[in-house]
Amino acid sequence: MTNAADRSGVPLPRYFDTASAEALHPAARQTLLAALDQGYADPRRLHGPARSARLLLDNARAVVAECLGVRPDEVSFTSSGTEAVHRGLLGLLAARPERGDRVVLSAVEHSAVVHAATWRRAEGHVEVGVDHLGRVDPDAVAEAARQPEVGAVAVQTANHEVGTVQPVAAVAAALDGVPLVTDACASMGRLPLPEGWSVAAGSAHKWGGPAGVGVLVVRKGVRWTTPFPSDDRVDERVAGFENVPAALAAAAALQAVVGERDEVNARQTALVDRVRAGVAAIPDVEVVGDPVDRLPHLVTFSCLYVDGEALVDGLARRGFSVASGSACTSSTLEPSRVLAAMGALTHGNVRLSLTRDASADDVDGFLAALPEVVAAIRADAGL
Structure with a gap:
């Protein structure tokens, strides 16, 4: 499953950074x-x-x-x-x-x-x-x-x-x-x-x-x-x-x-559960945060031996807009204080947060692209 594409075959961008800003309702x-x-x-x-x-x-x-x-x-x-x-x-x-x-x-x-x-x-x-x-x-x-x-x-x-x-x-x-x-x-x-x-x-x-x-x-x-x-x-x-x-x-x-909260939350919770399970299957990837008592639309994970900026760029080339680094200072990609306080990996992290209309196809496209992006970055690093 891949992200939707325009007539030239270039993947259309899928915005997965609503924890920073949601599109105008x-x-x-x-x-x-x-x-x-x-x-x-x-x-x-x-x-x-x-x-x-x-x-x-x-x-x-x-x-x-x-x-x-x-x-x-x-x-x-x-x-x-x-x-x-x-x-x-x-x-x-x-x-x-x-x-x-x-x-x-x-x-x-x-x-x-x-x-x-x-x-x-x-x-x-x-x-x-x-x-x-x-x-x-x-x-x-x-x-x-x-x-x-x-x-x-x-x-x-x-x-x-x-x-x-x-x-x-x-x-x-x-x-x-x-x-x-x-x-x-x-x-x-x-x-x-x-x-x-x-x-x-x-x-x-x-x-x-x-x-x-x-x-x-x-x-x-x-x-x-x-x-x-x-x-x-x-x-x-x-x-x-x-x-x-x-x-x-x-x-x-x-x-x-x-x-619309109850309906949207239930749908986003199921989609994030799908992301958490798919991401956890990738070698040397840690999914962080409470798996149950959490915001319904958000999931963060860290990839060992992978640079966060490279992950963001690689996923953007596949049509997915995500965040990395500290949510407070993501423009500088500084290590996350939150992840450090939790004792989690502070590098190679991705925060994905879904839009109201995110679909199972969007999630499946992301889960298909992510392992390839991670593998390519690790290969470039000689790992």
Whole structure:
């Protein structure tokens, strides 16, 4: 089985990097085009166009809240998932200076979390290790959080590189009054939010919304204050002119994704299981991450004696767009912090993440191409 080809016989590209960015969902595209004509005005003003923009913004907030199972007044729109992570974590620390500004975080958090913790207190955060599946131990997190000057704990909802779902609710239950921020950028829309967190962050382009829209959720009653200069906007938790059409499009995409979640997740889970089994049959290849309790669309594996960049290039020539290296710094193909923390191979790794419409033929084509690409690279290296 091979990937589909155009009339010249060149394989058509198959995009398998949705963990980085999902293509715009049809619901988002339709909503965005319509909202561009109605949501251009400043929602703070009192004239008619501004009232229309404010109505659209409030509607976007209400839709996102319903999809996530939270209150509309807990939802804010930021310029990215990274900004949502930064504001969420740093806002918790700024609101409780008496507790201290050290952050306890898992060793597999996204770089956005690490950078925010370091920016607040250089070399002051506490990393908690993970097991070979990439999962953190709730008791270990709770023990670390008892150290002096710990002001917040950060545990992601699911890992962005290997897909392993984290025990956020169990971590929250083990903590003694320390607020918990969860980076849900990789899972928002695909999985329900867990229980127990104080702040959550999401990124619209991960679920098929427009790029440049993040979601910050701060639970009612949580002590949080803006860690950056204030702005006289509609929402005191963010700064700058809201991109109202993009926020509404992001909400429409999230609503559509949540509505089709059960069917899409079941189909993608079966396809990823197929990939995991096929990849594991290749000599000297290690499939990483939890095989069951994971994101439905994502799988990562590492190939011994193979360069990651060469793998990406070889698969691209066969028509498959995949990721390699750290998901945080893939442009430089630096070794993955996540894989290192898990004790897995950090070179020759591939992260494959499926689109909503990925088929069994696509997966079979990938599984047919991969062994040939790996064998060719190893042969070129004299192995």
